[in-house]
Amino acid sequence: MNPLRRFLPYAGKQKKLYLLGFAGSLFRFLIPLSVPLVIKYLFDHLLRSETMSRSDKMDQLFLIAGLMIAVFFAVRAPMEYVRQYFMNKANNRIITALRQDVFAKVHALDAKYFADNRSGEIGTRFFDDVEKIRGYMTAIFSNVWIETIVLLFVTGIMFSLNPVLTLLAVLLVAIQFTLAHFLSRRVKSTTRQMMGYRSVLSGFVFERIQGASLSKLFQSEKRDSEQLDRHLERFERMTDKQAGTHAVSLAAVNMLSDITPFLVVAAGSLFVIDGRLSLGSLIAFFAYVDRMRAPVAALVQAIPVIAEGSVALQSVFDFLATPVSVKEKEQPAALDRLSDSILFDRVAFSYDGKERVLHDMSFLLRKGGTYAFVGESGGGKSTVLQLLTRMYDVDAGRVLMDGRDIRDYSLASLRSQIGIVTQDNFLYSSSVRDNIAMAKPDAAEEDIIEAARKAFAHDFIRTLPDGYGTEVGERGVKLSGGQKQRIALARVFLKDPSLILLDEATSALDNESEELVQSSIERIRKGKTIVMIAHRLSTVVHADRIFVVRKGTIVESGSHEELLQMEGYYWELYTKQNSAGIAAAGLETTDCAAEQVKAG
Ligand SMILES: Nc1ncnc2c1ncn2[C@@H]1O[C@H](COP(=O)(O)OP(=O)(O)OP(=O)(O)O)[C@@H](O)[C@H]1O
Numbered sequence: 001m002n003p004l005r006r007f008l009p010y011a012g013k014q015k016k017l018y019l020l021g022f023a024g025s026l027f028r029f030l031i032p033l034s035v036p037l038v039i040k041y042l043f044d045h046l047l048r049s050e051t052m053s054r055s056d057k058m059d060q061l062f063l064i065a066g067l068m069i070a071v072f073f074a075v076r077a078p079m080e081y082v083r084q085y086f087m088n089k090a091n092n093r094i095i096t097a098l099r100q101d102v103f104a105k106v107h108a109l110d111a112k113y114f115a116d117n118r119s120g121e122i123g124t125r126f127f128d129d130v131e132k133i134r135g136y137m138t139a140i141f142s143n144v145w146i147e148t149i150v151l152l153f154v155t156g157i158m159f160s161l162n163p164v165l166t167l168l169a170v171l172l173v174a175i176q177f178t179l180a181h182f183l184s185r186r187v188k189s190t191t192r193q194m195m196g197y198r199s200v201l202s203g204f205v206f207e208r209i210q211g212a213s214l215s216k217l218f219q220s221e222k223r224d225s226e227q228l229d230r231h232l233e234r235f236e237r238m239t240d241k242q243a244g245t246h247a248v249s250l251a252a253v254n255m256l257s258d259i260t261p262f263l264v265v266a267a268g269s270l271f272v273i274d275g276r277l278s279l280g281s282l283i284a285f286f287a288y289v290d291r292m293r294a295p296v297a298a299l300v301q302a303i304p305v306i307a308e309g310s311v312a313l314q315s316v317f318d319f320l321a322t323p324v325s326v327k328e329k330e331q332p333a334a335l336d337r338l339s340d341s342i343l344f345d346r347v348a349f350s351y352d353g354k355e356r357v358l359h360d361m362s363f364l365l366r367k368g369g370t371y372a373f374v375g376e377s378g379g380g381k382s383t384v385l386q387l388l389t390r391m392y393d394v395d396a397g398r399v400l401m402d403g404r405d406i407r408d409y410s411l412a413s414l415r416s417q418i419g420i421v422t423q424d425n426f427l428y429s430s431s432v433r434d435n436i437a438m439a440k441p442d443a444a445e446e447d448i449i450e451a452a453r454k455a456f457a458h459d460f461i462r463t464l465p466d467g468y469g470t471e472v473g474e475r476g477v478k479l480s481g482g483q484k485q486r487i488a489l490a491r492v493f494l495k496d497p498s499l500i501l502l503d504e505a506t507s508a509l510d511n512e513s514e515e516l517v518q519s520s521i522e523r524i525r526k527g528k529t530i531v532m533i534a535h536r537l538s539t540v541v542h543a544d545r546i547f548v549v550r551k552g553t554i555v556e557s558g559s560h561e562e563l564l565q566m567e568g569y570y571w572e573l574y575t576k577q578n579s580a581g582i583a584a585a586g587l588e589t590t591d592c593a594a595e596q597v598k599a600g
Contacts, residue, residue, distance in 0.1 A: 021084075021087035042064070136305060137309070151292060154292055180300045204231055242304075261293070269282070329408060335401060346361070370544050373549055376551075380552040420503070421502050429475070461487075482513060502533065
């Protein structure tokens with residue numbers, strides 16, 4: 001759909017403000033148009049009158065001057081205020097509404113979008129593109145109309161003074177517009193290229209800001225700077241090209257607009273010589289032709305602004321129309337509490353629609369049980385969690401919770417039942433308290449502290465400079481990996497969901513803290529289903545059932561003891577880890593460790 005049509009509803013909501021601004025503009029622009037007519041009166045009547053006495057002329061002159069000053073003060077100046085105030089207010093409201101919608105869309109988009117696009121590019125939609133629409137709105141809702149009306153008015157008055165001269169002036173203006181219109185197409189295409197590239201540039205810069213420490217560690221600053229230079233040079237070439245196209249358009253149009261008053265006055269002089277036009281009329285005519293220059297220039301200036309704005313509008317509305325693959329049903333059911341089981345029923349999934357990451361995967365998780373997924377890196381364990389939380393939807397098969405396809409439930413109710421802790425937990429740059437209370441912003445202080453105690457986070461939080469009020473920095477940079485993990489755990493404990501997903505949730509903790517946290521999870525597990533992913537198999541030995549994942553399928557499952565007895569892939573992994581542990585302690589060889597494990 002044409003972006004302007006999608007944009008009109010936003011503008012429609014600010015109709016009243018625009019009308020007020022428009023009315024202000026009309027007065028502000030039309031009042032000065034009376035000046036040449038007053039000048040004509042002065043020249044043709046007042047100054048040349050042979051019947052009026054000097055003092056009458058002086059009286060009239062002062063009266064006219066007084067009236068003009070009064071009109072300009074009492075009407076033009078306030079109308080300028082009205083125009084600026086209401087137009088800007090309407091624009092600001094639309095900008096706010098667009099930004100709200102862009103942000104809401106960020107929440108509505110699924111994980112795939114964020115995997116495929118850089119956050120800096122989305123930032124460009126939110127900041128730059130939306131801001132570009134401001135100039136566009138002023139142009140299309142005010143300037144273009146007002147200037148056109150002013151031009152029509154001026155043309156009308158000029159026509160009443162001398163139709164032939166008016167036709168000449170209109171012809172010259174029409175040539176200017178045709179030229180400007182022709183050149184505007186090039187402006188638009190260079191603008192589109194430039195703005196497209198700007199989002200690439202900002203994606204690059206955002207990413208490098210986030211990875212600034214990494215660049216330092218790998219000494220890639222020089223390479224980054226060279227890359228940035230290449231981006232900037234390319235961007236500069238594009239902006240130069242855009243500026244050049246615009247400059248050509250302005251130069252051509254201004255040259256014509258500069259010469260127009262002279263050509264018209266020269267032609268008008270012929271009429272004066274023949275006595276077919278009064279000198280006052282010629283002067284007034286000259287003043288009007290001169291007045292045409294401002295609206296013509298404004299309209300020509302509006303062309304790149306409109307071009308830029310419409311490209312920005314297109315990109316904002318394209319973003320808002322990005323299809324979302326994880327959708328809710330029209331009338332979704334609510335999952336109040338996970339009261340029974342979770343079933344993966346022959347699930348197949350691929351991230352890119354081509355290469356399958358999970359194949360025909362089936363398993364059952366009963367309420368209250370603790371389950372673990374282990375196996376080779378890249379085997380598909382985290383993907384299972386992505387599907388449980390509906391960050392992605394399955395390609396084939398079903399995921400059932402309490403006997404119902406999870407696609408039947410509202411996303412909010414489904415996710416309200418799930419708490420997740422991963423290796424890399426995202427913390428917002430706010431206080432420890434706010435980060436823990438994310439799921440329950442109105443939680444009482446004692447509940448927050450209780451959750452932190454359960455996650456063994458309370459002691460270290462107390463030692464922070466402002467305790468629970470300490471700001472954790474962007475993404476929690478001011479905390480250690482283990483501290484972040486404990487805060488993420490406290491967040492889940494406070495939320496008290498019925499399904500807890502732990503993806504390497506204790507990997508950043510030392511052995512002692514890990515044991516404490518594990519015992520904490522043990523304590524709260526009653527009535528909850530726990531799904532854990534771990535590489536360190538020692539952390540999952542107590543799970544009710546362990547699923548061994550390899551190349552997107554479950555190759556073995558059972559309790560720790562059952563799996564060891566199978567002497568299959570799990571046994572192999574466990575043996576390797578144990579022997580590595582023993583070797584690290586300088587005790588025994590790998591073979592010996594394997595023997596020990598075999599012997600039980
Ligand atoms: N967002 C994504 N887009 C495309 N491919 C992905 C995405 N996330 C993961 N993959 C791919 O899917 C496969 C399974 O990844 P997954 O993260 O589920 O493995 P994992 O078993 O959890 O691995 P690890 O133990 O290393 O965390 C991998 O080949 C990975 O490259």
